[in-house]
Amino acid sequence: MTLKETQDEIIEEFRIFDQWMDKYQYLIDISKDLPPLDPKYKTNEYVIEGCQSKVWLYAEMDNDVIRYVADSDAIITKGIIALLVRVLSGRKPDEVKDADLYFIEQIGLRENLSPARANGLLAMIKQMKLYALAFFAKSQ
């Protein structure tokens, strides 16, 4: 699936929810699908500190694509991470570094990425792209 197709698929999944609560219940549910993060990455080296919640993120190259692993101490943040990993993991660095993540706005979760939320998500996306940029630079 392309970056666009995965995002469109998520948008479609969220279309059935007209209530906020259902959206958040879904995020709680999919947070459970996120594979547990190896404790060796749950350290200060990999933490993205938000005022509200913490995010841990690690990435490595698997042949020519990036594999992201991440976790958060807050469940809803973790649900959003699960979506980001689904969209960006397994893609080539070149594609991730300039990815337009339009699905976030489309499914109505943009406010969760606003600096005001201070939940580390905005910094996480930046960090995901930085990983991609670094891998891309290395491959050149």
Add this chain to the structure above:
Amino acid sequence: MLNVQKIREDFPALNQEIYGYPLVYFDNGATTHKPQIVIDTLIHLYSTVNSSVHRGMHQLSIQMTEEYENARSVVQYFINAAKREEIIFTGGTTGSINTIASSFGEAYISEGDEILITAIEHHSNIVPWQLLAERKKATIKVIPMNDRGELILDELDVLMTPQTKILALNHVSNALGTINPVKEIIEKAHERNIPVLVDGAQAIQHDKIDVQDLDCDFYAFSGHKVYGPNGIGVLYGKEEWLEKLPPYQGGGDMVSSVSFDKTTYAELPLKFEAGTANYPAAIGLGKALDYITSIGKETISEYEKTLLEYATEKMSKIDGLKFYGTSKNKISTLSFLMEGIHPSDTGLILDKMGIAVRSGTHCAQPVMTYFGIDGTVRASMVFYNTKEEIDRLYEGLIKVKQMFQ
């Protein structure tokens, strides 16, 4: 008896819907809503009088100065200061504390001295003192707290030493709601000639404050937490101290004469009010305090006590809910966690039900570290809140529990 429905009509911001639900505003510890009279005052001032205070020879400036200085008197009576010169307008509690940390620190703190604070301070009553300690090679000492979130006063005698130059503590803890026995602590400090600064940011809106009765040397609070405008705060200081201290900032309004050889400073209170003051906000604050006085401080605290009792009892019924800050002596603030649920998750879901609470460390990370937690959910209630709103919070928390189980 307080007529809460009538009071709510005075606060236009309470009357709105969030995500389709009537707003339940329990984030008063962060900022309170403003009564119509305060909003109208700001609009009126900017629409008509709008002129810079002091030394203007024209009618509008004179009028604005009169209102500004009248607001100072309102503050003076509100906290029962002996003199109006003891009331300094600042940008807020943080500004007030920094003023003293800087001016007092400059004159009275030197290498090896000790600054005493407590374990339940807001960052704004920790960091200014740390900056000072770094500058002067002084040491910060901390009065510890117990599991109920109360200060352990037995330690006071050991912690107050001949090197202790100032004690800075909050009147009420913002993170836990504990009301500290400040009068008793001030008395003990004064026995050793240690001056005391009280951070009253969370006390001023809940209890009657009498600075002469407390005998504190400095008292700081913010306008926006006591139904007044943002960007205005108060620093009360005993005249003898304010006379002795050097000015904090230099600029216009705080000088008597300026030449390149020598500048003499203005008399109190202007000595500490450099630059163009936020006079509309100061006047708005005066109106807010007048409004509170018209309702009655005692009526307000009595009603808030009933809210605290009701909320404590109601929320105790929720399995797995744990309170942080369980002192008998508390303001109407509840800090809590739901077992296994991150405070930001709780806050986010409550928000979607139109309930505004605060989640996080409440700018009091040492308190969270003490309890070994990353943060709490804080519901801070004031006299315009109702038992029905507490019921909404209770139902909201039940829903949160269901969702995360």
